[in-house]
Amino acid sequence: MDLPEDNNSSQSLPEAQRNYITQPNKVSGWLIAFGVSLLLVAIIALVLGQRIGYHRGLSFAAEEAKKTAAGLEISAENIKSLKLKSDTLQSQLTTAQQERDISLANLSALRTDIQDLKVTNLQLEQGQQFLTTSLAKKGGMSLQVIGAKIAPLPENAYEYRFDVGMVDPSNQPKNLIPKLTLLDEVNMVEVPLQPNSYSIHGIARIRGRFLMPKNFVPKQVKLELTAGNQKTEQVYDWQLGQPIDNMPYTLEETPEADKRPVSSTDSTPVASTANTQKPAATTAAK
Template sequence: MSDVEQPLTIERKSPSTFKRFIHSNLPIVLGGIIVGGGSLILGYSIGHQQGLTAVGFAADAEQLNEVVQEQKQEINILNTTLNTTVQERDVALTNLKEITESYRKETDLREQAEQQRDIYREILRLRGGVALTVQNVDIKPLPERAYEYRLDLMQLQPNKRRASGTAQIRLIGDNNNILVVPMSDNSYGFDSFQRLTGRWTMPSGFTPEFIEVRLQGNGSPVIKRYAWERGAPVKDMPAILSEIPQTEANAD
């Protein structure tokens, strides 16, 4: 008796545990993949943005540093200017103080001199006074043959009578050649003292030997003659030479 043939059966292997897990949790796995991918993309985006921000900040910081350095330089310049200004102010205040003190002293000395002069005048009046006279003649040479005269007149009368009249300045050269100096104002009128000043231009080729002053007033004329003397020329001309009158010739 032959053996009974058994039916052919195919064995199927059951799915693995991993596959069964994925298959049973497929929605969760897909969700995790989506979340992970999104996180990577978001992280890259944020990192890239932060990198760009860092580069921009470095550029802004460099520009800000340049601005700060420029402002420091400007502040240093302003501080230097301020210090210089303060020093100049201090020097000016010191000079002003010295000038004020010097002016005060000179004012006091002038007042004392005027008081003494008034006392001497009164003493001279009590002693008979002083007739009209030329107290002083001063001639200063200027550039371009110009000259400046200063004529001081004096009179003191017990009755304080005023002296009035005209003055004339003559230059006497060789062979008694006479030149009359043009005076800007030759009239005088005073009680005790008066000064007449002016300028003229000396003619070329004329060299005086004497200077003569004539005063013509109410009384007898007063004539004073002095030797011609030249002082040091004045370098700074306070007036225009073209405005100085020319000397006129006049025979004695």
């Protein structure tokens, strides 16, 4: 009979369906196992990465700490050096400020002194003008030598200083021409004077230097003066004077002639050799 066979056929269909249903379950198991493996690998990689990163970070932190410590040490040395420099500069600044204050005070005092000198000079000029005008009204003052001095210098040089006074009745300056001559027993040596003329209206100061001729020893000094229509002549004996203790060693130490007035104690010419230990020579007016 065919019916039993049909029953067997109908029973085989469910078995085919059961096999079809179980196949996807195996695939899902493999997927789950693969996912779990990936997760484990990721966890292991994460742990290893964390440990490696931690060690690297720790090493980097240690290096940075060393660098920071070295930098702090260098910075401390720099701060100490900068502080020392700052103290030095502050000391120099204080000294400079003190020197500036002293200089300003000296400058102020100097300006005051200069102003006082200007006032004094104006007063003296006014007094001199008054006296010369008064003398001129009274007939003037004749040409005369007020002071005379010849001083020895190094290198066989001599310095002459003559103070001459004159007031012309016209109350006008006159041209003064001096002439200086050295005399021995038989010879005369005229000393070249520079400048060779002066303007005189009151007092004229004749200053200059000359070299003594070699092997010439003067016995007398003659000074001749001419101003306007007046003439005068003075002759001085060349004599030994007092020793000179403060003689300069060279002419460079005294580059200019002494412009001070000849005092009453030095109113006779003085001359000598450059040796400071030898006595000076003086002259007496005749």
